[in-house]
Amino acid sequence: MRLTDRLTNSLFCEGIISDEDKEIVRFGLESMEGNLLGILLTLTVGMLFGHILDALLLWLCLFPLRKNAGGFHASTRAKCLFISAGILLTAFAVFAAAEHTMAFYAIAAIVSGCMIWTLAPVGNPSKELDELEYREYRRRSRRILAAEGAAYFLAVCFQWYILLRSIGMTFFIVSISLIMGVVNSRRDCGYKKG
Numbered sequence: 001m002r003l004t005d006r007l008t009n010s011l012f013c014e015g016i017i018s019d020e021d022k023e024i025v026r027f028g029l030e031s032m033e034g035n036l037l038g039i040l041l042t043l044t045v046g047m048l049f050g051h052i053l054d055a056l057l058l059w060l061c062l063f064p065l066r067k068n069a070g071g072f073h074a075s076t077r078a079k080c081l082f083i084s085a086g087i088l089l090t091a092f093a094v095f096a097a098a099e100h101t102m103a104f105y106a107i108a109a110i111v112s113g114c115m116i117w118t119l120a121p122v123g124n125p126s127k128e129l130d131e132l133e134y135r136e137y138r139r140r141s142r143r144i145l146a147a148e149g150a151a152y153f154l155a156v157c158f159q160w161y162i163l164l165r166s167i168g169m170t171f172f173i174v175s176i177s178l179i180m181g182v183v184n185s186r187r188d189c190g191y192k193k194g
Contacts, residue, residue, distance in 0.1 A: 004029040035063070037081065045088040049096050057166035061148055062173060068140040069120035070129070071177030072184055087176055091169045102156070105164045109152055112171035115178065116145050122181035145171075 008026040011017045017025050039059050046055020074080035098104035121137035123129040129137065148167055155163035 004033055034077075038063075038084070041081065041085060042088060045085070045092055048089075049092045051092065051096070051162075051165070054092075054162055054166050054169070057163060058169050058173075061151075061167055061170040065116070065141065065144045065148065065170060065174050066177065068137050068144060069116055069174050069178060070122045070124065070127075070137065070141075070181060071120075071174065072122075072180035073124040073126065087173055091172050094172070095165050095169050099165075100161055102159075102164070105168045106156070109149075109164075109168045109171050112168070112175040113145060113149060115175040116171060117142060119175075119178040119182060120145075122178045122185070124181060124185070 004026055007029055008017075008022055011025060012019065012022055042055050042059045042062075043052065046052045046058070072083075074083050095105075095108075120141040121129060121134060123134075148170065151163065152167045154160075155167065
């Protein structure tokens with residue numbers, strides 16, 4: 001039995017939540033667990049590269065954009081963790097190799113930002129978006145992208161390399177997730193037709 005199930009059952013047995021609230025509480029606990037794992041993974045990879053502050057800023061920028069832009073979601077938590085670790089390691093390795101290279105940061109941010117603007121939001125097999133959801137998530141993801149783009153512009157003006165790297169990595173990671181989501185959804189459609 002998973003920790004979230006045990007906690008939910010314990011809260012129910014103690015009379016803290018009702019039977020009707022069990023699913024909502026379980027969902028909330030699972031979301032919290034996923035978020036904590038995500039930040040722990042991000043900080044761990046940041047420590048490996050000696051960029052802990054970058055990792056913290058990355059998480060703060062990545063969380064709202066990724067939640068609204070959507071993209072690829074693995075079928076199991078283990079696959080999700082493995083793929084997320086691979087993407088994070090790749091992003092940190094690429095951006096660490098180009099440390100303090102304004103031209104690279106700018107190209108990566110612009111190309112990735114354009115991909116996010118064009119593709120977001122991307123649903124997944126477990127959460128297809130209806131027309132209303134699509135419009136709302138598109139609006140949200142574009143607003144977050146614009147706000148983070150403005151922060152990126154300020155970072156360029158003041159040469160805040162940590163913020164440049166963090167936002168650049170955010171855009172890179174989200175664009176990879178969106179591309180993987182589009183490819184996965186087209187592959188799934190091909191399997192359904194065949």
